[in-house]
Amino acid sequence: MKRILTYGTFDLLHYGHIRILKRAKEMGDYLVVALSTDEFNATKGKKAYHSYETRKKMLEAIRYVDLVIPENNWEQKIQDIKDYKIDVCVMGSDWAGSDKFDYLKEYCDVVFLERTPGISTSQIKNDLQLQEAVDGVDQVPRT
Ligand code: C2G
Secondary structure, three states, X not given: OOEEEEEEOOOOOOHHHHHHHHHHHHOOOEEEEEEEOHHHHHHOOOOOOOOHHHHHHHHHOOOOOOEXXXXXXXXXXXXXXXXXXXXXXXXXXXXXXXXXXXXXXXOXXXXXXXXXXXXXXXXXXXHHHHHHHHHHHHOOOOO
């Protein structure tokens, strides 16, 4: 059985997330997702809209995902690869060349898949804020 591992926050789940999970699963038989905890995100200066528990439940509902484990820090990856007998670690191309993943090549295959263009959690947040600003103007009572 070929086992795949990927990492991420997966907040405001979108099509780019679904595509990477689908392509990751297609590379093997069993997909483990290490999901950034709220505490780990805080150390990265990131704050997810959905809590860890909610993001975990949403990932578990996706047919490509077999197991969700917590990502608590940057240093756990070698241990994850050993504990879950991982053959391939898969990330989006924004992580290609990063020292956060390249050293894992000694322990398993490391593959970077093309990021889905035109969508991201930050983009969704920005677009909704813009929309809210426009709607806000429209809702000003006319005199
Ligand atoms: N992704 C993608 N296409 C997009 C957006 C995201 O392929 N349009 C991929 C990212 O490249 C990543 C995964 O979806 O592989 C999850 O993205 P994020 O939730 O943004 O995760 P990130 O903050 O990059 O966390 O240890 C590493 C981190 O936990 C990675």
